[in-house]
Amino acid sequence: MTDQAVLHRKLLDMMAASGSLPSPEWRRAAETVPRHEFLRGGYFRPVPGSAPTAWEAVHEGDPGWLAGCYADESLVTQIADTVVPADIRGQIMQPPSSSSTVPSLVLRMLEDAHVEPDSRVLEIGTGTGYSTAVMCARLGEDAVTSIEYDEQVATRARAALGQVGMFPTLVVGDGLLGHAERAPYDRIIATCGVREVPAAWLEQTRPGGLILATVGGWLGASELARLTVHEDGTASGPFLGGGVSFMLARPHLPPPLGLLPDLSEGTERGTSVVANALDDWVIRFLVQDVAPRAQRLTLDRDGVSEDVLIDVELGAWAALHREAGRWVVRQGGPAALWDAVEDQLAHWRADGAPEVDELTVHVGPQGQSIRW
Incomplete structure (x- = not known):
């Protein structure tokens, strides 16, 4: 054999x-x-230990190439929409665009x-x-x-x-x-x-x-x-x-963030939903349902770290930070982005915080929605 x-x-x-x-x-x-x-x-x-991730090419015949082919792993085969392993001798720090x-x-x-x-x-x-x-x-x-x-x-x-x-x-x-x-x-x-x-x-x-x-x-x-x-x-x-x-x-990739709106504007209030709740996979999944075009970033503004959700197409945004021991949200744009997030998570928690495999997706003329 x-x-x-x-x-x-x-x-x-x-x-x-x-x-x-x-x-x-x-x-x-x-x-x-x-x-x-x-x-x-x-x-x-x-590349082990690289941050952000760097990639190195493994070519046919290289040590470990064949064993890698039969590992139960995803193998990146293209980077940055055009770069393939034959193009690289060394390392590249760009996002993957195709894989096995x-x-x-x-x-x-x-x-x-x-x-x-x-x-x-x-x-x-x-x-x-x-x-x-x-x-x-x-x-x-x-x-x-x-x-x-x-x-x-x-x-x-x-x-x-x-x-x-x-x-x-x-x-x-x-x-x-x-x-x-x-x-x-x-x-x-x-x-x-x-x-x-x-x-x-x-x-x-x-x-x-x-x-x-x-x-x-x-x-x-x-x-x-x-x-x-x-x-x-x-x-x-x-x-x-x-x-x-x-x-x-x-075609479903996010648009560039471009020039950010003035995040010092908007309406500010306290919130019971803390920014690091978005570190949870299930919560992010639920938030995407009500804020489907939102992107997340962290900014340092005047020495204060803010967790920001922004919908660049709509022009709506929400910025969260800690102030005097409590979480504060400031929102701006044509829609109250964080209000929708709070409502979604409140309903989910009131119903016992069901797991992902208890959720269903529905698609029709009115669009797509997640239910439980």
């Missing part, structure tokens, strides 16, 4: 032991897909989406093509359509899939618009995060079909949701928990 085969078997055994590979059918599919074939261009690993998803999460999502042997699937975000190949191995090429926003990423995925003899329908375009030409689909699975589930996905999923997508926002908290599409064109379903995180779809 080759080193590659041993590493592949160990990965599958580890996933099975951890419970992330419960289905023998999906294990057989994963056994036929060599992950290293989708990483021959190399990947980036974080953790293999156990790939298999978990296929299980969570209840993908059946006769399912027609639209994948949003081809990435390296690894998850596309796993679906092809079980469903057949004709059942799989995958759309990728980045043309260069799509080109590399197409080549890797061809190398392992798989030729599904691959599309370059905006995944938020879906791919109507091959609709309707039984399942839509997104390997990128979204702020709101797009209407096009509902329109292209047959009634009773499922959409599996990570819903999040600009405060950095996201959760995996499984929505059932109804006869009336709406969709609803539970969050599955686990704090699943994907890079946001590029």
